[in-house]
Amino acid sequence: MDEAEAMYQRALQGNEKARGPEHLSTYVPALNTMWGLASLRDRQHRVEDARTWYSKALLGYESAVGSDHPKCRRLRSDLASLGTEQNKVNPTREELSMKMKASEASRVSIKEEGVKSASKRHRLFSKLRWKGG
Structure with a gap:
């Protein structure tokens, strides 16, 4: 997991260097990386970090491809599932x-x-x- 996290961070840094920080939020490869990092955080049960990265990716996709795009719908679903995933980690x-x-x-x-x-x-x-x- 640590190695995957480092890879995602390097990929984001490379995207930022190549495209510039102002274009990172609408550059689809960078958004894919943010989504991957969010999924990793979710698997690590770091719900707040996952929520932050899913939200960044969702805002970027909405700007880049429109809010009705299937990826945006999937990201909304991933965000919504974070609340229920927390219950799975600590069930009553x-x-x-x-x-x-x-x-x-x-x-x-x-x-x-x-x-x-x-x-x-x-x-x-x-x-x-x-x-x-």
């Missing part, structure tokens, strides 16, 4: 309980049908339940 007891019940119900229905699930999510839930229970 009720949310954990509901997830466990849903997992159990899913596992029971699969067993009843005689189907062996090969999904990664199912295997992960099974491992977590086995270690936790």
Whole structure:
């Protein structure tokens, strides 16, 4: 993650040097880099930094390609998901309980049908339940 962050920072510095700081906010390759940095921050659970970079990228894309562009819609979606992602990082007891019940119900229905699930999510839930229970 540290290496990726350094690469994004170098890319932004290179774009700024090549285009100038006044054009950085509408230069699509630089906006792509900002978006990537925002995604990295999101994965690192640095929500406020992610929000800042997503917002910068969104403002730039709106200026460069218009607010109805698919990339702008996707960035708005990424921004909106930041609030829900924070809940995934620190779920409440009720949310954990509901997830466990849903997992159990899913596992029971699969067993009843005689189907062996090969999904990664199912295997992960099974491992977590086995270690936790």
